[in-house]
Amino acid sequence: MRAADCCEEGCAMTLLQAAARVRENAHAPYSGFKVGAAIRSADGAIHLGCNVENVAYPEGTCAEAGAIAAMCAAGARDIAEVAVIADSPEPVTPCGGCRQKLAEFAAPDTPVILGTTSGRQTRTTVGALLPGAFGRDHLATTREG
Numbered sequence: 001m002r003a004a005d006c007c008e009e010g011c012a013m014t015l016l017q018a019a020a021r022v023r024e025n026a027h028a029p030y031s032g033f034k035v036g037a038a039i040r041s042a043d044g045a046i047h048l049g050c051n052v053e054n055v056a057y058p059e060g061t062c063a064e065a066g067a068i069a070a071m072c073a074a075g076a077r078d079i080a081e082v083a084v085i086a087d088s089p090e091p092v093t094p095c096g097g098c099r100q101k102l103a104e105f106a107a108p109d110t111p112v113i114l115g116t117t118s119g120r121q122t123r124t125t126v127g128a129l130l131p132g133a134f135g136r137d138h139l140a141t142t143r144e145g
């Protein structure tokens with residue numbers, strides 16, 4: 001089954017299993033570190049992403065960014081739950097940029113499940129990952145410059 005076939009209506013996979021499945025499609029020839037991410041949006045749909053590296057290294061994109069882009073492309077804007085998985089000794093945590101990207105579409109108490117391919121798992125929240133996040137309220141002052 002291709003990752004894209006997972007998590008259609010009625011799929012019994014957990015969000016972390018969906019992330020593990022899409023991780024197989026990661027393009028990570030430079031780091032060798034494949035990451036999969038799955039987002040459940042508030043409407044119940046599942047959106048998948050994997051890291052996509054580039055020979056010009058900074059041009060690569062993270063798995064979380066891919067899942068967020070898929071969610072937006074599907075017309076959804078509210079993240080209900082996130083799962084991220086990699087083949088790491090400890091559950092992988094999203095990079096700083098991805099924490100900010102997740103915070104754009106998630107409430108501070110939105111659950112984030114972090115897993116390893118060997119079966120380790122931890123749970124956290126978007127707010128715990130990014131305390132003191134820069135948010136919309138910070139923009140709502142003056143608009144000079």
Ligand code: THU
Binds near residue numbers: 035061062098
């Ligand atoms: N990476 C992700 O996709 N998500 C994370 O949460 C951490 C890092 C990717 C970026 C790069 O392709 C590889 O993992 C090594 O940093």
